[in-house]
Structures are given as C-alpha cells and as structure tokens.
Amino acid sequence: MANGLWLPKGYELPDGSKIRSLLYSGEEWQIFDTNGSNNILVTRPELVQKWNDCGFLDEALFTEVSSGTEFFRSLSSHKKYSLAPVENGKSPESKVDALAFAFAFRESRKLSEDASFHDAVYVEQYSRLLPALTLTPHVDDEVVFCTWITGGVIISTESFRRLTNLTGWMPAGDLAEIVKTAGFIVPADAGLLAKRKPASQVKTEEKTPIPKAAAKPELPQSSEQLAEAKVFRLPGRPQLEEFFNEYVIDIIFNAEKYQAMGVDFPSAIVLHGPPGCGKTFAVERLVEFIDWPSYSIDSSSVGSPYIHETSKKISEVFDKAIDGAPSVIVIDEMESFLSDRRSVSSSGLHHVEEVAEFLRRIPEAIKNKVLIVAMTNLIEMIDPAILRRGRFDYIIEVGMPSREEVASLVDSLLSKLPVADGLNVDKILDELTSKALSDSAFVIREAARLAAKTGKTELDQTSIDAALNSLPKDVEKKKRSIGFIHE
Incomplete structure (x- = not known):
C-alpha cells in the first residue's frame, strides 16, 4: 500500500491535465482534482480487474498511470x-x-x-456504484x-416518515x-403524507439527461411485495416476532x-x-418498523427530586404523544415509576401520584x-393496578435466547458475509447459547474485523474463535454467608 498521495501534486496525466489536490481516499482508491475539466479516480489494478469481471465497468475505460515503482489505473x-x-x-x-x-444504485x-455498496465509489457519468x-x-x-440521500443519517427506507423529515428540501411524492x-x-400510505415545498430554492446544474428509465421507472409492486413489507422481522426471536406481527403490526396495517x-x-404491552x-433491541426494531414518532419515559428523561415535577413531566410526554399520534411511548425500567404503592412509605406520596398519573393517562x-x-x-x-387488563393487556416474558434463537440470528448474520468452508457453527452456538443476542452480533462483527485485518477474504474458524475468546468469561458466583456462621 502506498503512503500518502499516490500521485503527487503537478503529476501530468495522459490527457495533459495535472493533479491539483486529493479529494477523497480509500484503502484501494483515491480521487483527485485536476486543472482540467475532469476529476480522476485512481485505483489498484487488481480492483479494476474485479470490477471488470463483475461487469461494473470495462477495464478498457481505465488508463495506466505510474508513480515511482507503483502502477495504478485511472478513470x-x-x-x-x-x-x-x-x-x-x-x-x-x-x-x-x-x-x-437511485438509477445507478x-x-x-x-x-x-x-456486494455491499456502503464503501463504494459513485461514478455518476457511468451510472455505477463501484464497491471496494x-x-x-x-x-x-x-x-x-x-x-x-440524507447526507449521513443512518436510517432505512422502512422509516419513510422520518426520511421525509430528513429530506425537507423535496416533497414526499418526489422522495x-x-x-x-x-x-x-x-409504504402504501406514502401518498398521504403532506406535500411540502422545498425549504429553499436549490440551484441545479444543467446535466446530460439521464436514461428515461431513471426518470419514470416502471417498478410495479406486487401484492406479495406489499404483504412482505408489512411483516415485521426480528431475527433470533421468532416467538416475539410472531407476537408483534399478530397483536400490533396486523392491527395497524x-x-x-x-x-x-x-x-x-393495539393494546399496551409489557x-x-x-x-x-433483548427487550430493548426488540422494541427499537419495532419502533423503527412502525415508523411513528416515538417518545421515551425513563428515569433520565422525566425523573426529578422535586415533588410533583416527575408526574408533571410524565403528563407532558403523554400530551406530546397524543398530539403527534399515531405515535409510540416507550417506558423503560418501569419499576422506577410504577412499583407497588403498598410498599411505599408515607414519605413517598409523590410516588403514589406518579402511579396515579399513569393509571389515568394510559387508557386515554x-x-x-x-x-x-x-x-x-x-x-x-x-x-x-397497572398490570390489570385495560391498561397493559399483554405481559410478555422475554427470556435469555435459546440455541434455536441464537442459530436464527447467527445464520442471518453469516448470510451477509463470505464464509469459508468447514465453519464449525455448532461450536459458535455452544458458546453463545443463553448469552445476550448482542453478544452474537458482536462475535460475528468482530470476527469479520479480525479476518479483514489479517488480509483474509473469507470468514474462517480462526477469526471466529478469536472473537469468541474476546467475550467476557462467565464468572462463577461464590456463595457467601452473611451474618452468623452455623457450625
């Protein structure tokens, strides 16, 4: 790997133009500004060969350039x-x-x-994304x-409502x-979103017309596609996935x-x-899928040492959620606000007030x-009183993941990566069963990082074993006697 600039400032290119500055760089490519009418992409010959073999761009479009003992290809x-x-x-x-x-994508x-396009180079002139x-x-x-399209916000097309908020410079119909x-x-209800005028007049440059297919695409959505778009997926948690689809998603759609x-x-859920x-992970995925405004109630957002202040903040959250409905309220660590009033001393009357506020506002x-x-x-x-029917109708226990649930998540994660033959999946499951699902995601991600670091092109058992060994070891809890020791 060459260090710094692959081509020095002032380097003369085959078309007679000269390098002025480096605009962007990656592991296997660099993009330069020139004093001519073109910018250039400089990359390793091996990557150009891969692009040619995959059909992304013909290698004949690239010109050979060299600097010292290094040889590159330029576009x-x-x-x-x-x-x-x-x-x-x-x-x-x-x-x-x-x-x-969008057309290039x-x-x-x-x-x-x-190929994953998250690390690709966008070449608009050829309507291509060239993956690394x-x-x-x-x-x-x-x-x-x-x-x-949002300029760096990590979000999915499933969150269409939030996507329209982040792209306020164009109407929802254009989006x-x-x-x-x-x-x-x-989403089927995308047309119901209010059409907004751009916040400011955006200057557009005159460009060569893009293919007609890009301007008016004919991508009919079948009934099967629309039905699939309304199915909530939660890899690793099939029973919870089924519950959300039946008792929440189906009622909404x-x-x-x-x-x-x-x-x-849908009724309230605990x-x-x-x-x-995996409770928090499941709720976050559900909120993202539904794509409604979300409001949180937890000790950090509404907790206060002052009497009446916490119940006031709770009421304000409910008011905002009702004003923004349809919406979602997520109550985290609900025992902080909704513990049994019978166990509260007279000095905790403000706690009784908080429980009463929830009792009043939840049905509303x-x-x-x-x-x-x-x-x-x-x-x-x-x-x-909180757990009585009419407030929280569904009390769902979420245990630590079973082997089958871990297998479901691991299979989903491995399907997105190149995997070497002979990978011992049983060993992975043995190590991860009964651990948090976040540990499973960490192991696969860490194994991919370790494999890439050592120059491997596939995820192998050595990388998996190293990632598993990086997990904190279970510490055996020793029994301790507190108080008098009986001989």
Whole structure:
C-alpha cells in the first residue's frame, strides 16, 4: 500500500491535465482534482480487474498511470458529474441528482447480488456504484441508500416518515419516486403524507439527461411485495416476532377489518425479563418498523427530586404523544415509576401520584392511537393496578435466547458475509447459547474485523474463535454467608 498521495501534486496525466489536490481516499482508491475539466479516480489494478469481471465497468475505460515503482489505473469523469464515495456525508442538491444516484444504485445491484455498496465509489457519468469488495460487514441496501440521500443519517427506507423529515428540501411524492427508482418498496400510505415545498430554492446544474428509465421507472409492486413489507422481522426471536406481527403490526396495517369488530388499536404491552435478554433491541426494531414518532419515559428523561415535577413531566410526554399520534411511548425500567404503592412509605406520596398519573393517562393514550410498550427487569415489583387488563393487556416474558434463537440470528448474520468452508457453527452456538443476542452480533462483527485485518477474504474458524475468546468469561458466583456462621 502506498503512503500518502499516490500521485503527487503537478503529476501530468495522459490527457495533459495535472493533479491539483486529493479529494477523497480509500484503502484501494483515491480521487483527485485536476486543472482540467475532469476529476480522476485512481485505483489498484487488481480492483479494476474485479470490477471488470463483475461487469461494473470495462477495464478498457481505465488508463495506466505510474508513480515511482507503483502502477495504478485511472478513470476520468467530467466535473459536472459526481465522483465521490457513497459515504462522503454529502446529500444530493436536487431531485435530478437523487434520481441519477437511485438509477445507478439499481443498475449496479443488478450486476452483483452480494456486494455491499456502503464503501463504494459513485461514478455518476457511468451510472455505477463501484464497491471496494473488501471483507467488511454487509450493510443493507436500504440503509446505504438512505444514508446517502440524507447526507449521513443512518436510517432505512422502512422509516419513510422520518426520511421525509430528513429530506425537507423535496416533497414526499418526489422522495417516493426516488425510492422506487432505486428499487425499494414505498409504504402504501406514502401518498398521504403532506406535500411540502422545498425549504429553499436549490440551484441545479444543467446535466446530460439521464436514461428515461431513471426518470419514470416502471417498478410495479406486487401484492406479495406489499404483504412482505408489512411483516415485521426480528431475527433470533421468532416467538416475539410472531407476537408483534399478530397483536400490533396486523392491527395497524389492517385497521378497517379490526375496527369492524370493535378493535380500534393495539393494546399496551409489557416486556419483562433479565438484563441482556433483548427487550430493548426488540422494541427499537419495532419502533423503527412502525415508523411513528416515538417518545421515551425513563428515569433520565422525566425523573426529578422535586415533588410533583416527575408526574408533571410524565403528563407532558403523554400530551406530546397524543398530539403527534399515531405515535409510540416507550417506558423503560418501569419499576422506577410504577412499583407497588403498598410498599411505599408515607414519605413517598409523590410516588403514589406518579402511579396515579399513569393509571389515568394510559387508557386515554391508547384511545388516541398511542402505542405503549413498557419494559422491566422486575415484574414482581410493578403495582397490580397497572398490570390489570385495560391498561397493559399483554405481559410478555422475554427470556435469555435459546440455541434455536441464537442459530436464527447467527445464520442471518453469516448470510451477509463470505464464509469459508468447514465453519464449525455448532461450536459458535455452544458458546453463545443463553448469552445476550448482542453478544452474537458482536462475535460475528468482530470476527469479520479480525479476518479483514489479517488480509483474509473469507470468514474462517480462526477469526471466529478469536472473537469468541474476546467475550467476557462467565464468572462463577461464590456463595457467601452473611451474618452468623452455623457450625
């Protein structure tokens, strides 16, 4: 690997132009500004060969350049076109820019089912995303696309409402068109979102027309695709996934048939279980999938040492959620607010007031289409009045993951990476069973990092073993006697 600039300032290129400055750089490529009409992409010959073999770009488009003993290949691109890494953090300046990128994304995906575009170079002139093809964890296409279009915010097309808020420079209808152009499914209710005028007049440059397919894509969404878009996925937690789909998602997306039978809205839910069992992860995925405004109630956001202040803050959160409905309220560590009032001394009357505030506001919020999900590690401490039907109808226990649940998550994670033959999956499951699902995700991610660090092109057993060994070891708890020792 060459250090610093691969081509020095003033280096004369085959077309007579000279290097002025480095614009962007990656492990296997660099992008330079020149004093001519073009910018250039300089890359390793091996990467160009991979792009040629995959059909991304013909190697004949690249010119050979050298500096000292180093040999590279260069690709020229007119400065009126974008030539930049996908992850450069700069959002598009117009709808035309966004459509061009969306078209390039879709066409590039057709050439490879496996390549991740999170570390790709966007070459607008050729409508291509050129992936680095390194052994790094795969990033979902929806996330890559939305991170680019928002200028660096990690979000998915599934969160369409939030995506419209982050791209306020264009109407929701234009955004839906762009998302479809990239090959992604747009929520069925996207057209109901208010059309907004751009916050400011954006200057657009005159560019060569992009292919007609990019301007008016014909990507019909089948009923199967629309149905799949309404299915919530939670790898590693099939039972919890099934519960959310039946008791929350289906009621939300098929409101009419449920309302005809008197079911207006999903009931409130409590998830309880030991620390690390995956409650928070599951709720975060659910909130992201539903894509409604979310409001949090926890000790850090509403807790106060002053009498009446906590209940006042709780009430304010409920008011905001009702005003922004349909929305979600997530109550974390609910035992902090909703513990049994009978165990509270007279000096804790303010706690009784907090419980009463929840008792009053929860039914009101549900009636106004606010989904309420609470979490606790100590279900036995919760006030019985809170757990009564009509407030929290569903009390769901979330235990530590079983072997089957760990296997489901590990399989999902490994499917996104190149894996060597002979990987001992049973050993992985033996080590991770009954541990937090976040440990499973960490092991696969860490193994990929270690493999990439040592120059490997596949995830092998050695990397997996090293990642497993980096997990904290279970410490055997020794029994201790407290008080008198009986001989």
